[in-house]
Amino acid sequence: MIKKTFAFILFILALSTYAQEVNLSNYKYIIVQEKFDFLKEADQYQTSSLTKFLLKKKGFEVYLSNEELPKELANDRCLALVARVTDKSSMFKIKTAIEFLDCFGKVIYTSQEGQSINKEYKRGFQDAIRNTYETMTDFEYSYNTKEKVTEKPIVEEKIVKKDAVNVDEKPKILIKPKVETKTTEKPNTIPVLYAQPKGLGFQLVNTDPKVVFIILKTSEKDSYIIKDKNGRLYKSGEYWVAEYYANGQIVKEKYTIKF
Structure with missing residues (x-):
């Protein structure tokens, strides 16, 4: 037994x-x-x-x-x-x-x-x-890269085909990704918050993770009240904007929020 x-x-x-x-x-x-x-x-x-x-x-x-x-x-x-x-x-x-x-x-x-x-x-x-x-002997770490490995042959095939059709197209292929990397750097400056359901709304946490805002639902779509800050959160384009009072002045901040 x-x-x-x-x-x-x-x-x-x-x-x-x-x-x-x-x-x-x-x-x-x-x-x-x-x-x-x-x-x-x-x-x-x-x-x-x-x-x-x-x-x-x-x-x-x-x-x-x-x-x-x-x-x-x-x-x-x-x-x-x-x-x-x-x-x-x-x-x-x-x-x-x-x-x-x-x-x-x-x-x-x-x-x-x-x-x-x-x-x-x-x-x-x-x-x-x-x-x-x-004491951390209860696991062995090995990052799973299977998904990324399968993408590499596809990229290589595309490059070979373009080279075979027209050699002059090579500079154009190299220029396009450079433009894309410049444009993708801008969103890095916008903080990302993650929404977790809480009561009548959500709590928004950063990556520390710490609670940045607690927001309450309203009757309007994509519009929330920021609890304890006398402010509001609303969607503007692809970003969310938080407006609230701090030290007698209006503070306006942009965020990317993942619900």
Whole structure:
């Protein structure tokens, strides 16, 4: 009976590990918060830099949240997980855990706790984070690139056909993508918010993830009241505009919102 129970527990753990591997392998990037909630300063005690370094050893492509991001990630933050370190310390030990959150702020992975008995904060937190990383043996990361691999032969075939028809067309083919890259850089300056249902409206969160606005529905289409800010949110073209009062002045901001 004991052997059967033990085997069943191992089976359940194997299933949960497999599910975790599948989920994490769907994400190409990790963005490490530059400032964790339990600290007063950005990268205090080099906690964010250390976390970035350790996660790179796992095979992830990792950036700090204040670093310049690749274009595809800047356009779609849902390609990345947000990594944060949480403080679980007690009176006698420094304890930490590492969490991965998706672009909607949902925690999809939590490591086991790492500990340190060193009472000096910098050394203590660094030791605890390293020990936390050592517990992350419950998954193997390998980014799934199958979809992108299948696109490459199609592009190559098109180029061969154009070369065979007319050699003079080559410069035109090279010029077009350059124009497209310039135009796609503009949306990067517009912040992206993600809508999560809440009460009579939604809460809009950024990629940290933190709540930026709480909006309430109105009788008008694509028009909301911004709660606690004496303002409104409405759609203008392809973007959303938030208007509200701050320090006696009207503030007007543009956003891309994904409902």
